Amino acid sequence: MKTVLRVLLVLALLFFTGLIAFAAGFGVSQLIGPRVELSQVLTPAIPTSPPTTFPTPPPPANTDEETFQLFWEVWEIVQREFYGELPDMQTVTYGAIRGMLETLDDEYTSFIEADIAAVTREDASGSFQGIGAFVRMRDDGELELVSIIPNSPAEAAGLMSGDRVLQVDGHSIVGLGVYEAIALIRGPAGSQVTLLIERPGQPELFEVTITRARIEIPLVESEMLEGNVAYIRLTEFSATATAQMESALEEMMAQQPVGLILDLRDNPGGWLDQAVSVADLFLGEGIVLIERGSDGSEQVFRSHDGQPYESIPLVVLVNGGSASASEIVAGAIQARGRGILIGEQTFGKGSVQRPYTLSDGSELRVTIARWYTPNDVAIHGEGLAPDIEVVLPETLEPGQDPQLERAVQYLLSGE
């Protein structure tokens, strides 16, 4: 009996001692708690392209964390006091990022949410895996096929421009954002997708099942014009722009044109390396552009001899929609006296962005540099002035294109 009591007493003592030790450990740890561990949730951002390597971000300055405490002070009050629905933390985070970017006063440093970033990133690669149709979201919330890419699965399935997609694999997409809808229709090549289609003028809805494929986005349109003038239009500087330009040029050069019109109107730009290599198609040895960072660092991008398109008479068509990479190409051709610009003043985007893919798939594009023409002229906010200005009239007859006509005239008459 006595032994049992003693054992119990010892056990109780041990338990009590353990409890005190636990509490002490807990308390001491709380007091000297590892405050710096905050940094562990911060990971380096992963760059996508250009494929340079970036240093790992410096360990977070504690002052940044301290300054940012105000944000949490605000948010705790809002969580406690706000009368109304609180948005989820992702929405709040996105809002905070956008709010931070607003303070930079630079419209080109921008944040793109994951679903949109996924689509634009795939597009910029020059190809995508899907059915092969261009779409737009109508005001009534229905997704309309604007055009069908030739030889695509969409064409093979008999889809036509004007068709509307109401459901994807049985799920309604009416009212979704256009990028959300596109993300549902796209998928790995070889997989199948079933669309419910409404065709204007046809009372019955119908379903089509389409096998997705990898589809190269056509970026180039070319044709031989009257007077044996070659015409080539580039719509965007995606990753396949140079390759597509080359194959179109090769085909047309076989017909020995007297001149070449490069149409960069409404071309919003794309990758910097594509701008340089497209310019290189037409330019011999020399400077294409100079890139300068705010720390004064300078990088010169050059073109090289040895392309068969370096001497053919050249006109570049530009307008207010010719931006960024388009302006690099047009600016180099103009500055180096390689050809003339016809049309209207260009957009004037003389800055370079680096895309960062953030850990949840969203994307941050950060302005990292300004670029200058081979003559060391900055075009930011100004744009390039055409050598021959041809302003389009307010209303145009279909098929009419005074800027193109002026370019043909210039190449045929030399003025």
Next chain:
Amino acid sequence: MSKTGEKIVLALSVALIVVSCLTGGVLTQRLLHYRQQAAARGPMRIFWEAWYALEESFYGELPSPQTRTYGAIRGALAQLNDPYTIFLEPQPTTAERDRLAGAYGGIGADLWYDDSGAVVLSPYPDSPAATAGVRPGDLLLEIDHQTVAGLTLNDIQTRLRGEVGSQVTLTLSRPPTPPFELTITRAEIRVPSLSYRLLEQNPSIGYLHITSFTAHTAEETENAIAALLDGGATRLVLDLRDNGGGLIQPARDVADLFLDEGVLMFEVRRSSPEEVFYSRDGGPAADLPLVVLVNHSTASASEIVAGAIQARQRALLIGEPTYGKGSVQLIFPLSDGSSLHVTSALWLLPDHQPIAADGLLPDIVVAATEGQDAPLERAIRYFETGE
């Protein structure tokens, strides 16, 4: 086993238990600490990725961490879709508090432009301006020998303000006297939140215009009612036009002056039970015939006063539909001197209805007109004809 061996084993076991419990305590605390941090910051992870991407490569000068933090706060608050939940940086906060507290360092005068564009002064009674000799109607030419020509009234007000005890020299014109200078020592000025008079058209009607609800408004209103009654008023026009609100407590106290016992309003909050506010019996103007004037700029606390009076059928509202803002903002001062206005509650009228988004509908709708005060004329006619 010997007794000594037993003791050693026991001592070792105790030590082992103590150490493992201690370690357990430390680990548990750290785990909880990480969980807490992760819960708070995990979702913000990509914010920090963006933050450091900018630090790494943004072209040009990055705004300070403070500015970026302010931007992030604004951006986060924008997601609430509530125009009244706002973040104010330190500077405007002080001015705002001054305005709501009804006090600042100044000379104590109203100003406006006359037809020729000259700036006219009208000192408050017993203000530094009045004591120094400024008379109603004096024209202001210069402040500290700098002309006021070309300045907005707001700019002029700002220049007249300053620390309590500091001095400002005004150059005034009072034709036919030649321009002269007066030096005035700034003092804390209570901005009167109302004006009142017996109506010229009918001196039995007292007219009381409350322009905003500040800390002193209830007291001022009580005094004004007493003065109007003394002057012979037997009925009152309470003008809440262009009164955008202010503090709720004074607004409730003002409503109480005009109401008998009953429900004044309800306040619904996110995390606490509904609160009911009552008016008490025996308000000094509870039995006087009353009309309330409202317009599109009658908002917030003003709508509570007008809405309670209307819902309790105490008096008619005359004028235009009101603004329609029945939410309450609490103001939280933050650690760096900035402040946060948060929509924290919803006000309900005595009939337990929120103030509609399109405002209170007057019992008699009269639109404002150029040149004459049609709603006031309509109020006078209502008193005189009973309809």
